[in-house]
Amino acid sequence: xxxxxxxxxxxxxxxxxxxxxxxxxxxxxxxxxxxxxxxxxxxxxxxxxxxxxxxxxxxxxxxxxxxxxxxxxxxxxxxxxxxxxxxxxxxxxxxxxxxxxxxxxxxxxxxxxxxxxxxxxxxxxxxxxxxxxxxxxxxxxxxxxxxxxxxxxxxxxxxxxxxxxxxxxxxxxxxxxxxxxxxxxxxxxxxxxxxxxxxxxxxxxxxxxxxxxxxxxxxxxxxxxxxxxxxxxxxxxxxxxxxxxxxxxxxxxxxxxxxxxxxxxxxxxxxxxxxxxxxxxxxxxxxxxxxxxxxxxxxxxxxxxxxxx
Amino acid sequence: xxxxxxxxxxxxxxxxxxxxxxxxxxxxxxxxxxxxxxxxxxxxxxxxxxxxxxxxxxxxxxxxxxxxxxxxxxxxxxxxxxxxxxxxxxxxxxxxxxxxxxxxxxxxxxxxxxxxxxxxxxxxxxxxxxxxxxxxxxxxxxxxxxxxxxxxxxxxxxxxxxxxxxxxxxxxxxxxxxxxxxxxxxxxxxxxxxxxxxxxxxxxxxxxxxxxxxxxxxxxxxxxxxxxxxxxxxxxxxxxxxxxxxxxxxxxxxxxxxxxxxxxxxxxxxxxxxxxxxxxxxxxxxxxxxxxxxxxxxxxxxxxxxxxxxxxxxxxxxxxxxxxxxxxxxxxxxxxxxxxxxxxxxxxxxxxxxxxxxxxxxxxxxxxxxxxxxxxxxxxxxxxxxxxxxxxxxxxxxxxx
Numbered sequence: 001x002x003x004x005x006x007x008x009x010x011x012x013x014x015x016x017x018x019x020x021x022x023x024x025x026x027x028x029x030x031x032x033x034x035x036x037x038x039x040x041x042x043x044x045x046x047x048x049x050x051x052x053x054x055x056x057x058x059x060x061x062x063x064x065x066x067x068x069x070x071x072x073x074x075x076x077x078x079x080x081x082x083x084x085x086x087x088x089x090x091x092x093x094x095x096x097x098x099x100x101x102x103x104x105x106x107x108x109x110x111x112x113x114x115x116x117x118x119x120x121x122x123x124x125x126x127x128x129x130x131x132x133x134x135x136x137x138x139x140x141x142x143x144x145x146x147x148x149x150x151x152x153x154x155x156x157x158x159x160x161x162x163x164x165x166x167x168x169x170x171x172x173x174x175x176x177x178x179x180x181x182x183x184x185x186x187x188x189x190x191x192x193x194x195x196x197x198x199x200x201x202x203x204x205x206x207x208x209x210x211x212x213x214x215x216x217x218x219x220x221x222x223x224x225x226x227x228x229x230x231x232x233x234x235x236x237x238x239x240x241x242x243x244x245x246x247x248x249x250x251x252x253x254x255x256x257x258x259x260x261x262x263x264x265x266x267x268x269x270x271x272x273x274x275x276x277x278x279x280x281x282x283x284x285x286x287x288x289x290x291x292x293x294x295x296x297x298x299x300x301x302x303x304x305x306x307x308x309x
Numbered sequence: 310x311x312x313x314x315x316x317x318x319x320x321x322x323x324x325x326x327x328x329x330x331x332x333x334x335x336x337x338x339x340x341x342x343x344x345x346x347x348x349x350x351x352x353x354x355x356x357x358x359x360x361x362x363x364x365x366x367x368x369x370x371x372x373x374x375x376x377x378x379x380x381x382x383x384x385x386x387x388x389x390x391x392x393x394x395x396x397x398x399x400x401x402x403x404x405x406x407x408x409x410x411x412x413x414x415x416x417x418x419x420x421x422x423x424x425x426x427x428x429x430x431x432x433x434x435x436x437x438x439x440x441x442x443x444x445x446x447x448x449x450x451x452x453x454x455x456x457x458x459x460x461x462x463x464x465x466x467x468x469x470x471x472x473x474x475x476x477x478x479x480x481x482x483x484x485x486x487x488x489x490x491x492x493x494x495x496x497x498x499x500x501x502x503x504x505x506x507x508x509x510x511x512x513x514x515x516x517x518x519x520x521x522x523x524x525x526x527x528x529x530x531x532x533x534x535x536x537x538x539x540x541x542x543x544x545x546x547x548x549x550x551x552x553x554x555x556x557x558x559x560x561x562x563x564x565x566x567x568x569x570x571x572x573x574x575x576x577x578x579x580x581x582x583x584x585x586x587x588x589x590x591x592x593x594x595x596x597x598x599x600x601x602x603x604x605x606x607x608x609x610x611x612x613x614x615x616x617x618x619x620x621x622x623x624x625x626x627x628x629x630x631x632x633x634x635x636x637x638x639x640x641x642x643x644x645x646x647x648x649x650x651x652x653x654x655x656x657x658x659x660x661x662x663x664x665x666x667x668x669x670x671x672x673x674x675x676x677x678x679x680x681x682x683x684x685x686x687x688x689x690x691x692x693x694x695x696x697x698x699x700x701x702x703x704x705x706x707x708x709x710x
Contacts, residue, residue, distance in 0.1 A: 079543065079546075080546055080547075108543045109543060110514055110541055110543045110544035110547070111436050111514075111516060111541045111543060111544070112436070112443075112473050112511060112514055112541065112544065113544075114441075115436065115441055115442060115443065115472070115473055116472075116473055116474050118441040119441065119442075119472050119474060120474075135643075150613075150643065150644060151643060152642065152643045152673055152674055155673060165589070166589060167587060167588065167589020167590065168587045168588075168589065168590075168613070168643070169585075169586055169587030169589065169590040169641040169643065170587060170589030170590040170592075170593050171589075172590075172641045172643060172672075172673060173590055173593065173641055173672070173696060176641075176672055176673075180695075193588060193589065195436060195438040196436065196438055196441050220589070222588075222589050222592060223592070224438075225438045225439065226439060227439075230439075246593075248589045248590075248592035248593045248596060249592040249595075249596070250596045250599070251577075251592070251595040251596050251598075251599045251605060252575075252592055252595070252608070253575070253577065255407075256575045256608075257575075258573075258575060258588055258591070258592055258608055259573040259587075259588025259589075259591060259592075259608070259610040260588045260589070261542075261543065262438065263588060263589075263592070267455075267456045267459075268456060272596075288600070289596075289597065289600050289697070290593035290596055290597055290696060291597055291695060291696035291697030291698075291699075291700065292697065
């Protein structure tokens, strides 16, 4: 039905008493997410009112997980506190549950903080980080669903397409286009546009490959790095479902950071053209025109015999 | 964020990384005083700009456009030569492979003692995004463009990685020294330098340190003859001292002002201004314009926290571009509501006296309300609902390609 999360997933909000935490906590509950509590150091014992439920606030992630049996957390704390928050969540999930899902929305985390976080995570298998600097992850259900992040929930609907993207609003664009051709989603994952981050394209593809309800995947990359090329090469050997790809930034000049810290063509590497070529070489259906992602998905489904026209 | 060579070398000196004596100057007189004080017969007179390829660049007179001198880095063998080179550099426009044809006016100079060069190497530290680690890269081919070396003789490049939590292992630094053919005192000198640079990289939150060339001198010591340092902007809150090193004349004025309004802006060559929320969607919007036969004039991401004030500022910044013939606004509402953006567009258009075609595409949160607000206003605007229609409409509105 989905990857990594479902309607039953019990979620904590790190930074729940902050304006972002409360605002998005409310939106997530409205969508159907099972928010079971939150963490703000120094505010343990307080209660936060969310639509139809009052949730407890804890000082630490360990207390929060022990008391609520949460399996996932979402981080809305400022950049300077984000890496310690991820590390605290990682240790707590690993020690108490042997694993868990952490979604970090925060933008602007220092790169070396993320290098330390990623190396910390590698030593704690079973704990998955999505982000940072991402819209989060969402799995639409038959009635509501599970949304862990900041995306507008109502543009999604339950269906059979998986979506993976480095971008925020461009993910919404891809969702809107799949909806306009009558296809809903199993899960949409925003992996974020920072140079060093948690879950990558390949791990998402692997999970979608193993998800019986996902029939096809849309992958949205952008200039910078070689993650798209690696994902393309991996998919050729290991991914059996129709795959549609787009890369943003074909018109971006080299050496200029295009908003996201990671979106930069440097040393002649990381261009959109190289990525499109890698996609084509791996048999991925490409949409060079970002307004034709929906059309490319339809032709990929038709070719695979998964749709009439 | 980038800094000048003289600033990077001051930092190196403090960290125990060996560099030649040198003096930062802004006038010819200072350059001559520097020459006298250095007490070295041979000095290097080096243009200070935030771009590589200075040595092979050309200096032009900014007024007449005439060529003044080949080479932005010169070796002077006398006081007269120092005077000649300094006056040919300061105030002139230096054009290198990396500056683009418009080049950069040189206002800073570095006069440095000469060095007894036995061999030139290359050394760099940078964040390796594929390995999620810090990469140390060394090569025997010093003084050359590293991308060129990677193309032509990749075997000359040797790599090692380290984790910022653990720091750099001495063994790793030693074996990297071995791999570029160093031994004895020069290998020890190299390993000590790499260790200092690794600490510096972590302490100062660098994104890159590049030394090209790194030289082995007659005493078997390794000396950083050049120094290029850039910092991770995200870590700026930990390093308030960086502001003193910032040379605003090196940064695009409009990009700096956009940043102050929470906007992310990059100037491009075309004539269609873009205003978009989200970096990925902003790039995709540029791509669509191009695919429909137009040319984007800019990348502009208004960010997730945009309000009426920042949208008005964004309009003002886009409209400064005299080549502009049309504007495309593409908003996918999430937290941002399209009706708020619509009201801001009307306000900004009135304030700036907008006279060129405007195409607005709204999708997501309150897109219908946003469209209604625009259509009920006096503003001359074309509203569309899909990304493809947006690209087509703006290109048609300015009269095709």
